[in-house]
Amino acid sequence: xxxxxxxxxxxxxxxxxxxxxxxxxxxxxxxxxxxxxxxxxxxxxxxxxxxxxxxxxxxxxxxxxxxxxxxxxxxxxxxxxxxxxxxxxxxxxxxxxxxxxxxxxxxxxxxxxxxxxxxxxxxxxxxxxxxxxxxxxxxxxxxxxxxxxxxxxxxxxxxxxxxxxxxxxxxxxxxxxxxxxxxxxxxxxxxxxxxxxxxxxxxxxxxxxxxxxxxxxxxxxxxxxxxxxxxxxxxxxxxxxxxxxxxxxxxxxxxxxxxxxxxxxxxxxxxxxxxxxxxxxxxxxxxxxxxxxxxxxxxxxxxxxxxxxxxxxxxxxxxxxxxxxxxxxxxxxxxxxxxxxxxxxxxxxxxxxxxxxxxxxxxxxxxxxxxxxxxxxxxxxxxxxxxxxxxxxxxxxxxxxxxxxxxxxxxxxxxxxxxxxxxxxxxxxxxxxxxxxxxxxxxxxxxxxxxxxxxxxxxxxxxxxxxxxxxxxxxxxxx
Amino acid sequence: xxxxxxxxxxxxxxxxxxxxxxxxxxxxxxxxxxxxxxxxxxxxxxxxxxxxxxxxxxxxxxxxxxxxxxxxxxxxxxxxxxxxxxxxxxxxxxxxxxxxxxxxxxxxxxxxxxxxxxxxxxxxxxxxxxxxxxxxxxxxxxxxxxxxxxxxxxxxxxxxxxxxxxxxxxxxxxxxxxxxxxxxxxxxxxxxxxxxxxxxxxxxxxxxxxxxxxxxxxxxxxxxxxxxxxxxxxxxxxxxxxxxxxxxxxxxxxxxxxxxxxxxxxxxxxxxxxxxxxxxxxxxxxxxxxxxxxxxxxxxxxxxxxxxxxxxxxxxxxxxxxxxxxxxxxxxxxxxxxxxxxxxxxxxxxxxxxxxxxxxxxxxxxxxxxxxxxxxxxxxxxxxxxxxxxxxxxxxxxxxxxxxxxxxxxxxxxxxxxxxxxxxxxxxxxxxxxxxxxxxxxxxxxxxxxxxxxxxxxxxxxxxxxxxxxxxxxxxxxx
Numbered sequence: 024x025x026x027x028x029x030x031x032x033x034x035x036x037x038x039x040x041x042x043x044x045x046x047x048x049x050x051x052x053x054x055x056x057x058x059x060x061x062x063x064x065x066x067x068x069x070x071x072x073x074x075x076x077x078x079x080x081x082x083x084x085x086x087x088x089x090x091x092x093x094x095x096x097x098x099x100x101x102x103x104x105x106x107x108x109x110x111x112x113x114x115x116x117x118x119x120x121x122x123x124x125x126x127x128x129x130x131x132x133x134x135x136x137x138x139x140x141x142x143x144x145x146x147x148x149x150x151x152x153x154x155x156x157x158x159x160x161x162x163x164x165x166x167x168x169x170x171x172x173x174x175x176x177x178x179x180x181x182x183x184x185x186x187x188x189x190x191x192x193x194x195x196x197x198x199x200x201x202x203x204x205x206x207x208x209x210x211x212x213x214x215x216x217x218x219x220x221x222x223x224x225x226x227x228x229x230x231x232x233x234x235x236x237x238x239x240x241x242x243x244x245x246x247x248x249x250x251x252x253x254x255x256x257x258x259x260x261x262x263x264x265x266x267x268x269x270x271x272x273x274x275x276x277x278x279x280x281x282x283x284x285x286x287x288x289x290x291x292x293x294x295x296x297x298x299x300x301x302x303x304x305x306x307x308x309x310x311x312x313x314x315x316x317x318x319x320x321x322x323x324x325x326x327x328x329x330x331x332x333x334x335x336x337x338x339x340x341x342x343x344x345x346x347x348x349x350x351x352x353x354x355x356x357x358x359x360x361x362x363x364x365x366x367x368x369x370x371x372x373x374x375x376x377x378x379x380x381x382x383x384x385x386x387x388x389x390x391x392x393x394x395x396x397x398x399x400x401x402x403x404x405x406x407x408x409x410x411x412x413x414x415x416x417x418x419x420x421x422x423x424x425x426x427x428x429x430x431x432x433x434x435x436x437x438x439x440x441x442x443x444x445x446x447x448x449x450x451x452x453x454x455x456x457x458x459x460x461x462x463x464x465x466x467x468x469x470x471x472x473x474x475x476x477x478x479x480x481x482x483x484x485x486x487x488x489x490x491x492x493x494x495x496x497x498x499x500x501x502x
Numbered sequence: 503x504x505x506x507x508x509x510x511x512x513x514x515x516x517x518x519x520x521x522x523x524x525x526x527x528x529x530x531x532x533x534x535x536x537x538x539x540x541x542x543x544x545x546x547x548x549x550x551x552x553x554x555x556x557x558x559x560x561x562x563x564x565x566x567x568x569x570x571x572x573x574x575x576x577x578x579x580x581x582x583x584x585x586x587x588x589x590x591x592x593x594x595x596x597x598x599x600x601x602x603x604x605x606x607x608x609x610x611x612x613x614x615x616x617x618x619x620x621x622x623x624x625x626x627x628x629x630x631x632x633x634x635x636x637x638x639x640x641x642x643x644x645x646x647x648x649x650x651x652x653x654x655x656x657x658x659x660x661x662x663x664x665x666x667x668x669x670x671x672x673x674x675x676x677x678x679x680x681x682x683x684x685x686x687x688x689x690x691x692x693x694x695x696x697x698x699x700x701x702x703x704x705x706x707x708x709x710x711x712x713x714x715x716x717x718x719x720x721x722x723x724x725x726x727x728x729x730x731x732x733x734x735x736x737x738x739x740x741x742x743x744x745x746x747x748x749x750x751x752x753x754x755x756x757x758x759x760x761x762x763x764x765x766x767x768x769x770x771x772x773x774x775x776x777x778x779x780x781x782x783x784x785x786x787x788x789x790x791x792x793x794x795x796x797x798x799x800x801x802x803x804x805x806x807x808x809x810x811x812x813x814x815x816x817x818x819x820x821x822x823x824x825x826x827x828x829x830x831x832x833x834x835x836x837x838x839x840x841x842x843x844x845x846x847x848x849x850x851x852x853x854x855x856x857x858x859x860x861x862x863x864x865x866x867x868x869x870x871x872x873x874x875x876x877x878x879x880x881x882x883x884x885x886x887x888x889x890x891x892x893x894x895x896x897x898x899x900x901x902x903x904x905x906x907x908x909x910x911x912x913x914x915x916x917x918x919x920x921x922x923x924x925x926x927x928x929x930x931x932x933x934x935x936x937x938x939x940x941x942x943x944x945x946x947x948x949x950x951x952x953x954x955x956x957x958x959x960x961x962x963x964x965x966x967x968x969x970x971x972x973x974x975x976x977x978x979x980x981x
Contacts, residue, residue, distance in 0.1 A: 030878030031958065032596025034528040041524030044600045048607030049517040062619050066847040069623040077631040081875035084597065087868075091604060095865075098620025103609040110617075110837070113859065115609040117511030118563065121523045123606045125570060127813050128527030130582040130594040138589075140541050141577025144548035152556040175654060176857035186703060196702065204683075216833040217858055223675065223830065224665060224856065226705020273837050328859070334606050335861050351702065354695040358589070358752050358943040358952070368545040377703065377856065378655040379696055380592065380807070382814050386574075389566075396560035399509030464837040473837070479510065 030081060040084045047088065048120070052480075055104050059457020062100045069098040105480040106459040108489060111272065111300045111434075112477035115334035122390030123334055126383040133381045136369035137361045143370055146173055146385035149392065150339055156397060157305040157325070160318040163341035165370070171341040172375040173384045177299035178217035180324035180340040183348060183376060185221045185264055187322065188293030190351035192263035204228070207255045208264040211235045211243035211278060213271040215297060231260075240429055241276035241466070243267065249286045256290070264293045269314050270301025273464040274427070274471075275434040277301075281316030288319060296323040299338070300477075303330040304408070304432050307401050313431060322348075330407075330433075330477045331400065333391045337384055340375075349374045403479075407433045410486045411476040417490050423497055427471040434475045436466060439497055443470040449496045459489050509560060519563045526567065527599070531959075534583050538936020541579045548577040584959040585938040587968060590751065590779045590913075591956035594813035601869030602813055605862040612860045615848035616840045622849055625652055625864035628871065629818055635876060636784040636804070639797040642820035644849070650820040651854040652863045656778035657696035659803035659819040662827060662855060664700045664743055666801065667772030669830035671742035683707070686734045687743040690714045690722035690757060692750040694776060710739075719908055720755035720945065722746065728765045735769070743772045748793050749780025752943040753907040753915045753950075756780075760795030767798060775799040778817070779956075782809040783887070783911050786880050792910060801827075809886075809912075809956045810879065812870045816863055819854075828853045882958075886912045889965045890955040896969050902976055906950040913954045915945060918976055922949040928975045938968050 032040070072094050102113050133142030150171025154163050163169045174180045189195050189206055206227050210218045212234045222232040233255070235248045252262045265287050267278040280296060287294040296317055302325020304310040317323060324340040327333035342348050353374040355364070363369045373379050392400070411433040418424045418437045427436040439445045446463070450472055454460055464471050476486060511519070551573050581592050612621030629650025633642050642648045653659045668674050668685055685706050689697045691713045701711040712734070714727045731741045744766050746757040759775060766773040775796055781804020783789040796802060803819040806812035821827050832853040834843070842848045852858050871879070890912040897903045897916045906915040918924045925942070929951055933939055940953050955965060 030874050030881060032873065034532045037531070037596040037599075038525060038528040040596065040600060041528065041603075042521050044603050044607075045520030045524060046517060048604065049513040049520065051607060052516070053513045061616070064619050066615065066619070066842060066845070067623070069620045070627050073624070073627050077635055077871050078875045079877055081878045082872045084600075084873065087597070087872050095620045095624070098618065098623060099608060099610055100616065100618045102611055102618070113609065113611040115606065117516040117519065118566070120516075120603070120606045120609075121519060121563075124520075124523050124599070124603050125527065127594065127599045127602045128523075128530060129578060130592065130599075130813050131578055132581055132592040132814055136545065137540070137579065139577065139579045139581070140543050140545070141548045141574045144546070144577060145552070145574070148549050148552050156556055176859045178857045178859075182703075182856065189705075196708075198707075216835040216838075219833050220831065220856070224661075225703065226668075228677075229675075273835070334609050335611055335859055336857075352699065354698050356695040356752070358941065359695075361941075363545060366545070377661065377699070378657045378815075380655045380657075380814055392556050393561045393566050394511065394563065395509050396557045398558055399560045402509060462837060462840075 043088060047091065052103065055101055056106065058096070058101050058104070060101050060104045060106050060460035061454045061457065062098050063457065064098050069094065100460065103478065105478050105482065105485045106489070107478045108474045108476065109460045109462040111329050111475055113328055113335050114330060114332055114477060114479040116332035116391060116479055118390040118394035119333045119387040122387030126386045129383060131383050133383055134373040134379050135359060135361060135364060135371045137363045139383065142383045143372055145389060146372065147370060149385045149389050150341065152392065153339060157302065158308070158311045158314070159323065159341065162343040163323065168345065169341060169343045170345045170370070171339055172372055174324070174338045174340045174376050175336040177215070177297055177324050177326055177338050178220060179376060180338055181217050181266060181295065181297060182221040182224060183340065183352070184293065184295035184322040185225055186351045187342065187348040188264035189225065191293060191347040192261060196350050205259070205261040207231050207233060207260045207262045209233045209235055209248060209251065209262070210266040211237050211268070213237050213241050213273055213276055214266055214268055215272050215299070218266050237276065241271060241274045243278040243283060245279055245282035245286060248283060252286065252290050262290060262292055264295065266295045266297055269296060269298035270432065272300070274436045274466055275301065275430065275432060276428065277313050277431055280314060284316040284319035293321045294319060296320045298323065298325040300326065300329050301432055303327070304404055306397065307404055310432065327388055327391070331391065332395065332479055333388050337388060352376065407476045407481070410481065410483060411435050414474060414476070414486050414490060427466045427469070433477055434473060436464065436471050436473055438469060438471050441500060445500050446470045446472055448500065449493065452496045453492055458492050522567060526570065531582065534580055535585065537575070537580050537583070539580050539583045539585050539939035540933045540936065541577050542936065543577050548573065579939065582957065584957050584961065584964045585968070586957045587953045587955065588939045588941040590808050590954055592807055592814050593809060593811055593956060593958040595811035595870060595958055597869040597873035598812045598866040601866030605865045608862060610862050612862055613852040613858050614838060614840060614843060614850045616842045618862065621862045622851055624868060625851065626650070626849055628864045628868050629820065631871065632818060636781065637787070637790045637793070638802065638820065641822040642802065647824065648820060648822045649824050649849070650818055651851055653817045653819045653855050654815040655817050656694065656776055656803050656805055657699060658856060659817055660696050660745065660774065660776060661700040661703060662819065662831070663772065663774035663801040664704055665830045666821065666827040667743035668704065670772060670826040671740060675829050684738070684740040686710050686712060686739045686741045688712045688714055688727060688730065688741070689745040690716050690747070692716050692720050692752055692755055693745055693747055694751050694778070697745050716755065720750060720753045722757040722762060724758055724761035724765060727762060731765065731769050741769060741771055743774065745774045745776055748775060748777035749911065751779070753945055754780065754909065754911060754913040755907065756792050756910055759793060763795040763798035772800045773798060775802040777802065777804040779805065779808050780911055782806070783883055785876065786883055789911065806867055806870070810870065811874065811958055812867050816867060831855065886955045886960070889960065889962060890914055893953060893955070893965050893969060906945045906948070912956050913952060915943065915950050915952050917948060917950050920979060924979050925949045925951055927979065928972065931975045932971055937971050
């Protein structure tokens with residue numbers, strides 16, 4: 024097959040176009056503040072610019088790259104803008120992007136240890152590194168009974184935790200029968216919606232997921248949990264799983280993990296701790312009190328792709344006892360059998376999550392930790408918390424506004440006292456202006472604005488400007 | 503916060519290090535044939551070279567990059583080597599890697615249309631492009647009742663298809679109860695193991711997944727399927743889902759989709775077609791007869807990350823009726839509400855799969871289709887099939903060997919007539935030599951070697967050399 028007919032990009036072309044793409048990204052990040060943070064296009068506006076059918080003949084790479092500016096950028100909501108304060112962040116960094124690029128370049132698929140030992144071993148190693156970095160219990164170490172794995176998202180981790188809990192409670196796999204309708208799982212009314220999704224997917228049913236009431240700080244009430252478990256047991260049901268959250272999505276509430284853990288031990292329930300957003304804070308010893316009780320967790324996850332400068336997707340999930348997890352997710356057809364697996368001396372991560380295939384995601388995490396060092400990561404976490412706390416102070420001191428929840432870390436929930444309509448108006452105007460992007464929630468039935476400081480490049484001036492713009496829009500309300 | 507204390511990589515540093523990484527990848531691909539295809543390290547060998555604890559201080563990027571050669575490469579099984587003939591391929595290409603790099607650089611999270619309209623609309627658009635490219639039915643188009651979405655793997659697609667089937671059969675979400683133990687799903691004894699995993703995850707239970715027997719070509723026997731469905735109905739069970747495979751993993755067997763579809767229509771079962779590997783062949787009209795009957799499928803998936811030059815992960819999943827899928831996977835908490843979603847004029851892909859967050863994966867697929875054009879993609883598919891068929895001819899003509907299954911496309915299953923031990927020995931020696939990598943399966947109880955031609959850069963000389971090396975090892979058997 025002569026090369027001139029191969030259609031492939033040669034290594035030399037890759038080098039040339041690759042440099043152009045790297046430059047495009049560097050330029051994009053240099054000018055990112057010039058774009059409206061929230062994309063201002065209308066539904067369907069991107070699609071109408073695209074050809075109706077796929078091209079018959081290949082196109083030049085520079086034509087494709089040009090279309091990034093012309094066709095794609097108008098439809099981008101700039102998650103990497105320092106003026107992005109919406110949802111939870113999905114931050115990234117140079118070393119993460121380059122680690123991920125190497126993962127794409129190597130193109131290995133790490134379903135088994137043998138299909139690239141470095142893919143498996145680096146992942147195990149970096150997840151072991153993180154255990155002391157975050158003050159997590161030793162039982163999560165691969166050298167103990169547990170171990171860590173990278174999942175795509177906390178949604179998938181929650182599902183896997185629930186499946187492992189079902190396995191332990193009912194010996195599910197060996198029984199080979201479906202769920203029997205007796206299994207009950209517990210979360211709070213503020214727990215992330217992915218728990219509800221997980222209960223539905225796993226066939227446990229939403230009616231068997233109990234949403235426990237919360238206290239004034241939107242944290243789960245342990246006494247309500249205990250009561251519900253006891254009632255369910257009396258009704259002949261099988262309580263098996265509790266999800267406690269370190270930093271809820273709506274208001275960054277901190278469930279009292281230690282008290283919940285005590286109840287779980289008493290009733291032999293699986294305790295999963297979802298620290299998707301706020302787990303990163305535990306890099307700093309002064310914030311670790313928020314995860315008191317995590318030493319009793321059966322599983323735990325946090326997302327470096329939210330607040331630890333590692334581009335999506337990268338959710339780190341640990342279990343204290345890997346047996347239940349592997350038992351419920353392991354299937355070994357003949358075509359995947361191999362000597363290393365048979366010896367039992369290796370980890371095959373395909374048995375630790377839903378997908379079979381897997382990307383070399385630990386590279387980007389390794390790059391981030393090495394580039395920043397623990398010191399650099401701590402520095403930025405502290406700085407984000409400082410900026411959010413400062414913002415909270417401005418809110419507190421402005422009589423037009425009120426804080427809507429305590430702000431333990433980098434999320435501030437606040438509202439204008441004039442009511443839902445005023446807050447909706449402020450938010451819509453700010454987001455339409457493109458100057459910044461923030462989102463809302465409802466707390467105690469009231470529309471509440473959320474400002475989360477967690478984007479990689481957010482500095483004091485961006486938060487100052489956000490507050491200035493908020494006050495400006497508040498000032499226009501009377502008109 | 504002064505820049506000198508920021509720890510971040512500046513855009514200028516990113517540019518410089520980014521070029522170095524691109525060059526590293528170009529060099530890697532230029533020298534890829536110099537590495538043993540299958541990594542030759544022992545369990546634990548990569549980990550022992552890594553520091554026990556994470557670094558306190560950040561490190562220089564060039565030190566990190568140097569470790570790719572020193573610490574990582576020995577532990578890589580080179581999936582992108584043209585001498586990789588194992589499993590199914592996980593091929594990649596220059597345009598895919600660069601499209602993915604742009605996705606990392608933009609760092610958007612496309613859970614909702616509004617969180618980056620281009621991420622959603624380009625995905626919908628490219629999946630619409632693929633419908634006629636692959637000769638799939640119009641009902642899969644987003645402009646019809648259906649639509650397509652990118653999932654991580656075919657495992658996740660199978661799970662989602664099963665969940666949608668459960669929804670349609672039992673009105674699962676509205677009932678809010680768990681699975682009732684009456685749902686039955688069907689696959690063949692040769693269907694991918696992910697179906698078994700999906701049945702377990704969904705709480706249907708392995709005992710309610712019927713593995714239908716296969717014919718001499720390892721394809722599902724429709725009459726056995728019909729019989730089993732009737733028996734299950736008589737037993738008061740609720741048959742709801744069938745998975746037919748276009749190209750099984752073990753031997754590339756083609757289930758008779760049209761006949762299976764007729765049975766599904768008769769009994770009102772959801773038909774999912776898993777074309778993870780062989781779906782790409784349908785780019786070429788002359789191979790489309792293998793998917794006859796796909797026009798009756800309720801859902802379908804294929805993996806551009808296997809054979810269509812798009813790096814992992816990229817599984818394309820279509821449904822004919824998006825309502826059941828969305829209904830069973832949709833949960834809308836307040837903090838995700840937004841105007842665009844409320845109007846119903848947009849797709850929010852978070853409702854189409856398990857994870858909430860999502861990467862801008864359509865970029866790499868768009869880049870691949872535009873770079874190669876339909877013509878270029880067809881060229882390489884045909885060439886891979888031609889090379890595999892030629893290899894099959896060599897096997898057929900060599901009296902020491904036999905074909906173990908028909909080879910409809912680019913996978914050849916074959917064995918040395920001297921029995922399992924001989925085949926194991928040949929395979930182990932070849933893989934230990936590092937010259938090429940192939941894997942095995944069992945067909946009719948006999949150990950069978952599999953050679954799959956699908957790596958991006960595999961050319962005639964690589965297949966010729968593979969056969970030469972196989973014959974060489976066969977020649978040593980008598981000694």
